[in-house]
Amino acid sequence: MKAAVILFPGSNREQDAIRALEKITGKIPSIVWHGEHALPAGIDLAVLPGGFSYGDYLRCGAIAARAPIMDAVRAHAQRGGLVLGICNGFQILVEAGLLPGVLMRNANLRFICRMQHLTVERVETPFTSQYAKGQIIKVAIAHGEGNYIADLETIARVEGEGRVAFRYCDARGGRGGDANPNGSVNDIAGIYSQRFNVLGLMPHPENLIDPLLGGTDGAGLFESVARFTKAA
């Protein structure tokens, strides 16, 4: 599988994404600067990593979403190519209009950095085939603006089309209350595009790929992508 990790000014999780991709797919991804106008030929997956692009100025992800490379990312998605936006990458994808809704300041106004349980909502997607349906995974979250909202009509459409990828929950799968860290509507932690080839999520699966670092529950996402692109 060929992957590219997009580097924006202020990205800071790109090495984590690169390490996860290399460890699980066996191939070192290319790094693409945001000022480029094209992705490397023949890539299967474009990753927008976490961080604080442009220092979160204006709105988180807003300036990066207008970077020259984003037209190429949009074209890649339109061709059916896979796009994964993690944390700030998710914020960039919603600002770029590749995913619906918006990520607002956490409801409690705090930057939250902790381990968090999620439910895997569906497993017949390029990003989750290596998980079990309804599986509860434990990954890291680290964000100040992860409070997902959209208008009621959009939420109804996203829910109706089964486009919620992950929901926040507690260790037993219970939802709401303290299990929802940031106030996201319907406990939404990640969503898919209409064709399920674009995924944006606030949590950091790329940090949970090694038992030494607290668990391997994030590995399934990268294994899924690797398997999908091998089959394609």
Place this chain on the structure above:
Amino acid sequence: MKAQVVVTLKSGILDPQGKAIEGALKSLGIDGIGSVRQGKIFEIELAANDRTAAERLLRDACEKLLVNQIVENFQVEIL
């Protein structure tokens, strides 16, 4: 030519920052405040001298970057 763009959150959108400010004002004993919502002001200098062209340009700037119209409203004012 100078202009001001005011960006505010749409009604119904939760504004935790505004809420926190509202709470702080109340705790300072500043009475009579019903609610606070926080927005942004952009002060912009323009090369254009034509008001209509300036307004069009600013609307374009708002729609393309300054405003996320999912959650925000804007007002353009030429000074």
